[in-house]
Amino acid sequence: MLTNNKNVLTWVDEMVALCKPAEVVWIDGSDEQLQSLRDEAVKTGEMILLNQEKLPGCLYHRTAVNDVARVEDRTFICSSKKEDAGPTNNWMAPAEMHAKLDPMYDGVMKGRTMYVIPYSMGPIGSPLAKVGVEVTDSIYVVLNMDIMTRMGKQAFENLGETSNDFVRGLHSKANVDPENRYIVHFPEENTICSINSAYGGNVLLGKKCFALRIASYQGKNEGWMAEHMLILGIENPQGETKYICAAFPSACGKTNLAMLIPPAIYREKGYKVWTVGDDIAWLRPGPDGRLYAINPENGFFGVAPGTNEKSNPNALHTTMKGTIFTNVAINKANMTVWWESLDKNPPVDAIEWKGSEVNGPEFIAEGNKLAHPNSRFTAPAENCPCVSPEFNNPNGVPISAIVFGGRRAKTAPLVYQSFDWRHGTFVGSIMASETTAAAAGAVGVVRRDPMAMLPFCGYNMGDYWQHWLNMGEKLGDKAPKIFHVNWFRTDDEGHFIWPGFGDNMRVLMWILDRCEGKADAVETAIGYEPKPEDINIEGLDDVTIDTIRGLLSVDKESWLEDITREGTGIEAFYAKFGDKLPAEMRKQLDALKDRLSK
Ligand code: GTP
Ligand code: SPV
Ligand code: MN
Numbered sequence: 113m114l115t116n117n118k119n120v121l122t123w124v125d126e127m128v129a130l131c132k133p134a135e136v137v138w139i140d141g142s143d144e145q146l147q148s149l150r151d152e153a154v155k156t157g158e159m160i161l162l163n164q165e166k167l168p169g170c171l172y173h174r175t176a177v178n179d180v181a182r183v184e185d186r187t188f189i190c191s192s193k194k195e196d197a198g199p200t201n202n203w204m205a206p207a208e209m210h211a212k213l214d215p216m217y218d219g220v221m222k223g224r225t226m227y228v229i230p231y232s233m234g235p236i237g238s239p240l241a242k243v244g245v246e247v248t249d250s251i252y253v254v255l256n257m258d259i260m261t262r263m264g265k266q267a268f269e270n271l272g273e274t275s276n277d278f279v280r281g282l283h284s285k286a287n288v289d290p291e292n293r294y295i296v297h298f299p300e301e302n303t304i305c306s307i308n309s310a311y312g313g314n315v316l317l318g319k320k321c322f323a324l325r326i327a328s329y330q331g332k333n334e335g336w337m338a339e340h341m342l343i344l345g346i347e348n349p350q351g352e353t354k355y356i357c358a359a360f361p362s363a364c365g366k367t368n369l370a371m372l373i374p375p376a377i378y379r380e381k382g383y384k385v386w387t388v389g390d391d392i393a394w395l396r397p398g399p400d401g402r403l404y405a406i407n408p409e410n411g412f413f414g415v416a417p418g419t420n421e422k423s424n425p426n427a428l429h430t431t432m433k434g435t436i437f438t439n440v441a442i443n444k445a446n447m448t449v450w451w452e453s454l455d456k457n458p459p460v461d462a463i464e465w466k467g468s469e470v471n472g473p474e475f476i477a478e479g480n481k482l483a484h485p486n487s488r489f490t491a492p493a494e495n496c497p498c499v500s501p502e503f504n505n506p507n508g509v510p511i512s513a514i515v516f517g518g519r520r521a522k523t524a525p526l527v528y529q530s531f532d533w534r535h536g537t538f539v540g541s542i543m544a545s546e547t548t549a550a551a552a553g554a555v556g557v558v559r560r561d562p563m564a565m566l567p568f569c570g571y572n573m574g575d576y577w578q579h580w581l582n583m584g585e586k587l588g589d590k591a592p593k594i595f596h597v598n599w600f601r602t603d604d605e606g607h608f609i610w611p612g613f614g615d616n617m618r619v620l621m622w623i624l625d626r627c628e629g630k631a632d633a634v635e636t637a638i639g640y641e642p643k644p645e646d647i648n649i650e651g652l653d654d655v656t657i658d659t660i661r662g663l664l665s666v667d668k669e670s671w672l673e674d675i676t677r678e679g680t681g682i683e684a685f686y687a688k689f690g691d692k693l694p695a696e697m698r699k700q701l702d703a704l705k706d707r708l709s710k
Pocket of ligand 3: 340361362363391
């Protein structure tokens with residue numbers, strides 16, 4: 113036992129009585145303890161040791177074929193009132209859910225070890241950090257939590273001996289049975305229960321479950337915000353750094369933007385980009401009235417496919433040591449890893465993500481993928497070549513701009529700015545994006561995904577929008593400016609028009625110039641757009657000012673159609689919220705329709 117905190121001890125006792133493990137191990141976070149767990153996982157085959165010369169400290173893990181992504185249809189918010197979960201969450205009454213889950217957990221760890229993991233979301237000692245305790249029967253979870261959080265007995269120092277303010281997380285992989293898989297949140301009980309999965313977002317309970325679903329609910333009650341946002345800093349040649357938060361849905365480019373390498377024209381002038389976070393931001397007004405952000409995580413759980421020396425060298429270098437790879441392919445010849453678009457040489461002696469030995473090039477030629485599209489790396493933030501010097505700053509970094517974005521083949525332009533915070537809240541609320549492999553289900557279908565929080569808001573999304581409006585009132589003229597971007601417009605052949613990746617910096621520069629009052633804009637029906645000549649295209653081969661003009665064009669008809677379309681339009685979406693839709697959102701929608709109809 114690593115703590116005298118009675119609340120923790122009582123809860124762990126209850127979990128032990130319920131799950132009946134053969135043994136209980138408290139995770140202190142020491143190197144010796146972690147090394148013996150790695151050794152054990154390699155011995156039992158749960159993890160595979162990779163080439164320790166080329167990839168020191170790196171391990172490989174393969175999940176069950178039916179267990180490769182978040183399961184939104186099996187994720188529940190169990191608030192006592194249904195309307196507090198809202199129309200976008202699955203709900204069940206807490207007592208009913210407990211009655212369903214308790215028998216499933218009863219004796220589930222018989223013959224297994226229960227690991228008790230104390231962890232801090234946020235830097236130890238930060239006034240913005242919060243403590244969680246996860247019990248699990250999976251070594252994979254322990255080793256991932258070690259990378260993703262500040263894990264070990266230090267987390268209990270933050271909690272003290274009497275506090276009850278910690279999030280309880282109960283996880284068992286059980287039989288990894290998809291029919292009985294549940295990811296359940298009890299916001300009013302500070303509790304998360306996960307069963308029958310062993311995949312990242314379903315089982316690393318500090319991440320989406322705590323740092324977004326539970327934390328968003330806490331933030332509403334305590335006057336702060338938990339958001340699905342990256343945090344990056346742009347340092348100018350004078351050494352001043354400005355910070356931007358950006359919310360894009362899963363697998364829509366947060367990790368890539370957070371670690372971008374500036375184009376040569378900016379690098380040569382001395383601009384630098386610093387990564388504070390790639391997935392989650394906790395935001396709170398600071399003593400000076402500005403909005404400050406911390407990244408509650410300590411590592412990156414990133415999408416592997418698409419990561420390469422050209423698209424994201426910083427991410428690639430981050431994964432070269434102390435990293436866990438999940439569901440990528442193995443190059444058997446030298447026990448290294450491979451995934452689609454890592455390079456043009458898929459291994460001949462390959463083990464594809466499901467575990468069969470195949471000839472890589474032939475396997476791909478037959479139309480297969482060597483790595484699962486949602487295969488991931490879990491890598492320590494400290495490995496990242498561009499990790500921000502402010503990464504561990506307990507007070508966070510001040511935010512100049514908030515950027516929303518999604519994958520839209522047609523409607524949304526490259527970038528626009530909202531008229532003000534309220535309009536910006538509206539812009540976030542009408543976000544939509546094509547679905548990706550990060551969640552189970554169809555890929556490429558447009559769905560509404562407000563603030564990229566559709567799968568992650570732990571309470572009624574209508575109340576969430578009201579909370580955004582309230583935060584704007586509180587911040588007043590110190591509020592960050594709000595923008596919307598789209599890197600994913602396609603031409604008639606379906607190719608992306610905008611080069612994206614590092615070149616997204618060109619758009620961020622216009623955004624920062626707007627924040628500092630240095631750039632002009634054109635007022636349009638949807639918001640302020642750049643003058644095409646204000647997006648710097650110097651050094652880009654295939655992009656002309658006409659390309660930019662095209663990327664900024666707004667087709668009013670398709671915008672109106674996006675509002676009124678039956679089933680998936682904005683009006684149909686808003687209608688789901690009934691009285692919970694803030695009047696301001698309705699007002700903003702009517703005003704947009706008016707402007708588009710002119
Ligand atoms: P989560 O971890 O699921 O929250 O995803 P994420 O938002 O961090 O997405 P990530 O940066 O991992 O990118 C997902 C996919 O989008 C990868 O395949 C990238 O190669 C691709 N991608 C990222 N940025 C761009 C871009 O600017 N343009 C294009 N065309 N693709 C991009
Ligand atoms: C996402 O899906 O947004 C992720 C991966 O960041 S997971 O941890 O599975 O949620
Ligand atoms: Mn994410």
